[in-house]
Amino acid sequence: xxxxxxxxxxxxxxxxxxxxxxxxxxxxxxxxxxxxxxxxxxxxxxxxxxxxxxxxxxxxxxxxxxxxxxxxxxxxxxxxxxxxxxxxxxxxxxxxxxxxxxxxxxxxxxxxxxxxxxxxxxxxxxxxxxxxxxxxxxxxxxxxxxxxxxxxxxxxxxxxxxxxxxxxxxxxxxxxxxxxxxxxxxxxxxxxxxxxxxxxxxxxxxxxxxxxxxxxxxxxxx
Ligand SMILES: [Zn+2]
Numbered sequence: 001x002x003x004x005x006x007x008x009x010x011x012x013x014x015x016x017x018x019x020x021x022x023x024x025x026x027x028x029x030x031x032x033x034x035x036x037x038x039x040x041x042x043x044x045x046x047x048x049x050x051x052x053x054x055x056x057x058x059x060x061x062x063x064x065x066x067x068x069x070x071x072x073x074x075x076x077x078x079x080x081x082x083x084x085x086x087x088x089x090x091x092x093x094x095x096x097x098x099x100x101x102x103x104x105x106x107x108x109x110x111x112x113x114x115x116x117x118x119x120x121x122x123x124x125x126x127x128x129x130x131x132x133x134x135x136x137x138x139x140x141x142x143x144x145x146x147x148x149x150x151x152x153x154x155x156x157x158x159x160x161x162x163x164x165x166x167x168x169x170x171x172x173x174x175x176x177x178x179x180x181x182x183x184x185x186x187x188x189x190x191x192x193x194x195x196x197x198x199x200x201x202x203x204x205x206x207x208x209x210x211x212x213x214x215x216x217x218x219x220x221x222x
Contacts, residue, residue, distance in 0.1 A: 004028065006020060033120060034119070036119055040115050040117055041113070049105075049106075060101075067084065111140075115132045116132070128164075176218065185208070
């Protein structure tokens with residue numbers, strides 16, 4: 001939603017005239033902003049899934065390589081190192097562990113359920129609050145503490161729990177990737193680390209792109 005922020009009332013209005021105090025909102029480039037909600041299921045989120053699987057594959061590769069080197073360096077019989085990859089079993093074992101690990105990751109992500117992401121994109125940066133339905137099991141699956149004092153009621157009267165808040169200033173963004181097809185804008189800080197992803201509503205994607213584009217040092221279109 002494209003809104004204008006009245007500093008005096010600390011509230012948003014749809015038009016540049018404040019709904020609350022009736023005064024015109026000035027300095028529009030400072031006070032216009034976008035805010036929206038996005039419901040995400042971690043199990044259905046490709047970058048999350050791929051990231052978790054990549055970590056597993058890398059760990060497994062490092063482990064197998066270390067074992068191989070260990071055999072070469074320390075074993076009196078160097079053939080053991082070669083035999084390791086034969087049907088003595090290390091590779092099938094590594095593969096089983098990999099599949100088991102992938103299944104465990106999917107289970108944990110599935111238990112995490114869905115999360116509600118509240119985005120605000122303003123003149124200074126991008127701001128995100130993440131809320132989940134309060135549940136001890138969901139907290140356990142995310143390895144976060146269950147914090148009853150972070151539970152609040154949403155406008156529809158449902159209980160929800162704040163589990164995280166992230167702020168990223170435009171000045172700190174090293175790289176921005178606009179993925180139109182996936183409906184996602186990835187913000188990197190540093191340039192190799194995806195610090196935050198924005199999931200704008202389809203119809204607002206272009207407006208948000210145009211809004212943040214001039215603020216970016218390095219922009220990539222995908
Ligand atoms: Zn006002």
